[in-house]
Amino acid sequence: MKLSIKKEILTESLNQVSKAISTKNIIPVLSGIKFNLTMEGLFLTCSDDDITIEVFIDKKDINEIEEVGSIVIPGKYFIDIVRKIPSDIIKLETDGLRIVLYTNNAEYNLNGINANEFPNRDLDTIKTPIYINKKIFKNIINQTAFAASLQESRPILTGINFNIKENILECIATDSYRLSKKTITLNEVIEHEVNIVIPSKNLIELTKIIDDEDENIEMHIFSNTILFKFNNILFQSRLLNGTYPDTSKLISEECLLQITSNLNELYNVIDRASLLTSEKEKNIVKMETTNNELIISSVSQEIGKIEERMKVEKSNETEVKIAFSSKYMMDALRALKSENVILLLNGEIKPIIIKTPNNENLIQLVLPIKTF
């Protein structure tokens, strides 16, 4: 393999593909980047068993292709070197199982691995992928992924459930203490119902390499994997096995009391009340209505207590006391984009539904904590 390429182009592609470099270092070849130079262009591939990313650099973006070939290069070191090299053009050449990167004054020799040792992932596409606008797709992940579980005790909850019926995509994440649900209308009707669970951490990595162009991303769904295709990038993730819990009954249509308040103000009040709370004690903050005021409070036997009042709008004269995790409530509020927020309350042991006015597409739910 022998080529010369603009540093800028190589760096951008390395940043994208490197999201799949294994950091576990158990299998050395997986901490590398596979370079495969053909007359059509350069394919870069990384894979960590959980996700595989392939980035293609077209021949028109390569200064010179002198000799095709392939090799696996130690990922982290190569990326660090390319990033710190001062020259605009980078020349790369293999010498047996070594890769030599050279500039006018310097020579960088890295020990490579035979490309045949790199696992062969099937990155096939299908004829009828599902199309979603890139920005909408990123929003889905940003507004739901935080609610997925980080505990491996129930693996299925570490994913985001993608459910498509006809032209309605419903995305749900829950760790069984809170839930986020986003509903999107697709541009076309899907023939077969889709019900899959994608690891949320893989989706978060994916959002990091999706740009903000007003274009679509393609979803190619297989029985055990999903392949996302956009620009010159293929991103494959495994799917989680198992049945995602039915959460539809949690989100009640009825409600005892509806509270409308300024979103930022409510967030800041809860943020301050949370200063005396601790993760160990579930970050408990209490909320109580009296007339047209909300009283937010927290107590720590050791440190002290906080009490703040704020004006809100109530749908009726019912008064409600409820306690919840300030962390979960703040996560939910951060995912909303609006001036005002609506809290739907059904009593102190019923889920709190959080949404914004005139928008049924995004629903956040936080379970209360019994303290009263």
Add this chain to the structure above:
Amino acid sequence: MKLSIKKEILTESLNQVSKAISTKNIIPVLSGIKFNLTMEGLFLTCSDDDITIEVFIDKKDINEIEEVGSIVIPGKYFIDIVRKIPSDIIKLETDGLRIVLYTNNAEYNLNGINANEFPNRDLDTIKTPIYINKKIFKNIINQTAFAASLQESRPILTGINFNIKENILECIATDSYRLSKKTITLNEVIEHEVNIVIPSKNLIELTKIIDDEDENIEMHIFSNTILFKFNNILFQSRLLNGTYPDTSKLISEECLLQITSNLNELYNVIDRASLLTSEKEKNIVKMETTNNELIISSVSQEIGKIEERMKVEKSNETEVKIAFSSKYMMDALRALKSENVILLLNGEIKPIIIKTPNNENLIQLVLPIKTF
């Protein structure tokens, strides 16, 4: 105690005094801030056994002093609350051993501790302190402290040696592998020779609260402590016991070869060569002269090798090979401010002296590592 004060003024003073809040939490009162309100103003004090800071807010900067008194307030929580409160004016009032902070809509109650339990540090001053310009003082610390030892095995090396004879102040830090020495001419001649060692981590904390005004800082030296006085702040540090090693013979007047090169370029070349090195293996980088070139290289059996060349100016035709820790060399180069740098070499097992042209006030020294 009862007062109201602008949030901005209180926040600035809290930031300054909080540098001495104990993070060890062994003695609860030391994780607090002592408030002592007199008719003259408010004294804030923190102490962690190693350093004590007292900040004074004059009565003219306090909106209202309603009742004098004192109390110790839990430091971290109080600072977080004040920072996040939206109101411009903060009202503070003690209620027995509780401190109540209130705004229009909120009440924050924190459990305090009796001010009598706060350790009584002697913050006396002397009549003839030593004066140093603030900027010059900060430069001394920034250009030497990194070379002090972090190991407690030889406590004396964790400090910076301040040595004053007549009007010459010499500051030295060394961890026995590298050394930094800064020499300053004071405005006045000191009567008695000073030779003290101040813990470098305390000096680093001190530089964080010294502003950039063109004013002096006062040094009040006692047998076991030093008190720095500036603005409305008293900063006391303990001194390290023991005799600081005599390092004067390390810095040789003679030299076999003098190399002059661009400072940034040399730094970047060593930075790139260091990419293959590791802390575990002492970050070894090799340097070799041939004609008017410097060859910087590094090797890692596992990963590969790097070799860069750069043009330099040599004082004579002697050729030298030497190896050193890239980390120590980069630390030393970062402390210099100049376009060019001078390396004085005396052979592969002799210290490397690093300085800038026409400046004998700052000398960096790095010991070589034997590899050839």
